[in-house]
Amino acid sequence: MARIIILLKPQALEHIMRQLNVLIIVSLLVLFSCSENRSSITDELRPVYLTRGQTDTLLISDLFYASSYGINIKQSPHIEVQYLPQQNLVILNPQKTFTGVTYFRFEHEGRDYYIPVEVRTRQQHRFTLASPHSDDQVRVIGSFNDWNRSDALLVYNSDKKRFEGTRSLEPGRYEYRFQVNGTEIIDPANKHKIRNPFGEYNSVLTVEAPHIKYGLYYHDYAIKRDTAFVRFRITQPVNVPRTPRAVYAVYNNTLLEDKNIDIRDNILTVRLDKKAFPKRSALWAAVQFVDGGTGYKKVTFQGARLAGHTKNRFNWHDAIVYSLFVDRFADGNPANNSKVKQPGVSDKVNFMGGDLSGLLQKINEGYFDELGVNVLWLSPVIQNPKEAWKEYRPPQRLVTGYHGYWPVLPRKVDDRFGTMDDLKAVTEAAHQHGMRVILDFVSNHVHKNHPYFIEHPDWFGSLKLPDGSLNLRQWDSHRLTTWFEPFLPSFDYSNNEALEKVTDDALWWLETSGADGFRQDAVKHVPNAFWRRLTQKIKHRVNPQRDVPVFQIGETFGSYSLINSYVSNGQLNAQFNFPLYDTALPVFTRPEGDFNDLNREILKGVRYFGMDHLMGNLMDSHDKARFMAWADGDIPDGADVEALGWSKPPRVDKPESYSIARLYMLYMLTVPGIPVIYYGDEIGMTGAGDPDNRRMMRFGNRLSREEAEHKKEIGKLIRLRRTYPTLRYGDYRPVYVDKDVLAYIRSDLKEQLLVVLNKSKRAVNLDISFPEDVVINSVVPLHNARQYALVPPVLKIALPARQGQVFLLK
Template structure:
């Protein structure tokens, strides 16, 4: 008995020594993402973007042969200079509050491309602009260096696909030497540039395999490696494994004899840490690296395979416009009266009571979504205003993006008390709620503009032009319209302090679960850093999600996605090619797959960026799928000029196919209200029609809603669709197929975009040794032999299979 008591005492001391109590900072530090740095260049990062802390004192950094690091204690930042390529992945060690951590680095090499253009006449100004510089026409100037009439500009690129044009004395031109072009959705075309990776072969890939039982105080994590064209003999130095922000020792890495299996062992220190943690693993040498495979551990176990909402990766967002969703209280209807105001640009009666009614009757639960993004509910103007661009139509603030008060609820939508009831009712029904917050601008009737006009940018530029809708040239100060003044947060610390306090006030007075932020790229990073600092300081125990809206290239979009700013943004860079690929017969899924890989490279496997089919700012997918909109026309006018309706059953099949894709890829899917019944529409306000209910929903639309609900249920049920790696097994003109795999399961997703029935043959990675396929969605006509799977597919059909 004494021996047993002595053993238990020693064991308790051992566990205590390995528990979080030994290292309080360990359980509080944010997971630091991989930072992209470029060979021969310097990258500066604020410490607040890496992890949140009340103070960054007692911190130090170490350099090595792959990089030099300089710490600026005044600005709490580090500058990393990456040297010539000894590695494609490196770890930057640092010590904070007497605890050692690492910052993981991806060391990139950019590829130079030279643009060449010969204008007809000698221009005053000629530039190249495109998706790589956020369409700024006054950024990359071309020069006639050899004085031969040939203007050139060198631009450094990451691998990817880019759109561009030349800008010559105020006019835009396609590249006459490049036959590849793409409609731009504004009535014109853009030239296309494809930049291939510097590594010529197939990159290696790591699959999660399984988690072993606890034995001898350890847990073994098993991985399977597809080496691709990774030529080096595999050794432990090639495997970089992290537990949160710690390097897992090479002593805990085992490479099995066949060199395509790796075991990483977690020691008692990691096993006994309570709460949510992340394990990451990557294979790298000096020329190429694999994907970064990652997964969550909760209390020492992988997240469970069940319908349980634990992290924001589990979210499925339903986006709704309050005024256009459902009229639950006709007593508060109050449309604006104006002789030139069209009904579609006026208030139509939707309100908070209507949303509450749909929560109560179980609509969202039956559909399967678990998060509501509600359009702005702050008080708006009760007048109509004329839009500046031709044809100068009149609009109201029905959408909520013209606030006239920082903290009042719009009376047409409801009351403060009703808003609180709505959120509480949503929570009781398992729904998170996001508030749409407008920080870039106000309406001219807003008291902030009336009393503090110096908080706002100037409408007239020094050169005499009006600073209207210059989205990229004057990104941080441009106005939408003369009656919508934009803040100048760079020039007014008082405005920044006040508006961030307003955001905190909404969280303090209403139990929202986060924000959707409007027009993020038009607001400086310092605003988002200050807002997030205040949120972390005031609500340390609330897991609040912040997602922003930015149209721009990967560098611009990702510059706002940090631990010190936003959790995510809408992934428009994946949305554009996805929408066109699923609708256009001449498109190829290879282009979409290239963009998918780029998304994962930038944001990681467990990112919470948002994917969508539609949004309140874009023409609906159905309008293109049904042939009502052309890619080369101005969609803004189409909704006013003709009555756009879904006329072809094929359109509903295409929507269902797109949803098969949307609900099976990494990131958070967004269902824009009406997507589930195939609503159509051109650009706004045509894409913001009143939601249809009851007898106004056709049978074919009810069937679509049921199919989408089935797909949502599959995503909610299968963890691999929310947390797993994505591995492409087929991408051609009509088929996009990929595996989703985590420690619990392997799923195969097939998107077949052909109008003919077909036999789809897919070669699976032989290392996975899959032997059986069970259809979860789509065709049951599946055969499997020698790692080759064959599906007989109907036209425009999506498939999801569970592989074993």
């Protein structure tokens, strides 16, 4: 090969070197700029809710994810902020006399960010218990303090001969009891009581919400040339209208300038540059008056269009989840069937043959397309023991790991369900059908035959407490260390090796299977540090590779505050809303149930989680007796629901139970949050407690006429939610509530829907008067509406017994 030699003069060589240096500097600047963009905050900064006069301490990494967390504090109206950089904390202290809306401002990597803040008041409730014995030890325990049996003692008032204690409570409904010298009793002065899951009674306290003085509601949205106009209605007292003191509009974490905002005739207009819309964005708007604020209202965009009003752009607010037990759903490969052959093992708790091949067949047959769900939540598919194990609690039955919650290997699909290739095929097929897949992940414990426990016993806590007693099923008193069974050692995540290894395992399942998220098991029994580390890894390693970020929803039985303590930008996206489920179930299935209680609970959830929350709304779950068993009257007061499943398994005898179930499903599909449908709900499957609530799924000609009709009607309700984005992104506004009837408006900037529910045994003629700011010119029946007449501002409705109706308001 010939060589070509070029001789350059020194001046030319010097010129080239100068140009090369410039090129290197420019490249470094571009690289540094790209690095800065990668490390900038991409999370939507969600509102912070403070209580007037009380400080709140927040971990910065719970507010947003970034490669570094150093910030500079900027001035924030009505809030004193203290920054503790070594602890990665901020302390927010609102002014003692201030209530309403403001923001928290800080600088990160050269850019200013704004977090919406609402400062609220809480009501002080005084609990009292009359007693002549001043030396008693008396506590009040309840859903407001996670039934903390070590809470502060009440103080004895010798003048009034009673014990007293004050608690600061959010509006809502609370169950409670008194603990007197270790014995629990209901409040003898409170006639309102309800049965608890243990067959006893709890006293019930209702804290009413304060009157809403100022409101902000969706009005309309329009794009004219290069400007998008977002408009809201402001409501305030008619007799003494006030001029706003401040208007805050936070778009993409930045406070908009005054030139983008205008208020005229109680209409707030926010102007946005159409050309500047990113792929996804959010606007938070609020108005502050001299004596309070409206609260923030959120608008979510996909491009320049409202979220939900675009086709084929999935957001987790669009999720309609279908939860299934792999072993109990469909058997597609009989060759991998392998029951545990061990004396004393009942078929109820043995493997029944369901597998990933069967699930794949149902996906490809279009079963889920027809039903309308778009997210599949699979029970754990990780390898479980080959043998049965005896439960510690009586009657100490032998049970297998058919459910998947007893891992014996960290990274292997249970061979009775299939292989990793089968799991990949399921996720790929689901994606082709427009569905997402979330895997159930077990992080709290493993089976004692797991190599982690055998090789690293120091990664786990002790089964025994310091006093020598067993730390078994101590759900609340030792929630972060308790073992579920003597053969299920619980992790001790103060050991960093264990934390790193298990969070890496979780990422392996995500990346290898192609799944889109997790249902996280037993969240409250795992420390926050675990969820923070896992989420940090997901946002660093997985989310940048995906168009839709990974979704994590958790399971926690407890108070709103405990549930919410695991939900943030630095931890989980959501949890299941068990407090709402616990309220809704008796409201729909018992004659004495009251829609006023349900409405309060919905609003309580909104106060804690925000109107746009992603909390999972339930009708059934694998840990609860099925709805149909309650609706059919098969569970007596105080019954042991698990024992009932063995002695007298429920069956559906009353046709009206299907109507009650459809009414509940209509409610669940039209309130804020994500609906979660447990396999079999669509056919009205019944069942008592575990394992009777995990019967084998049935399809096609194995369904009765009533079950097939029920499935058809459930499909219609699901399609209603998918068709109207306001049911997924809109606000919730009750317009009529009594014991048996609940009516509410779901609205966004494009549409308003009215949902009316009647749970009584009789038909109802109802007159619904709309608020003054809601102008209705016509109504369009969308579901089950036959007799109605609009005489503005009143809508007259004939509502059949145990049915609901939906209208589009124009």
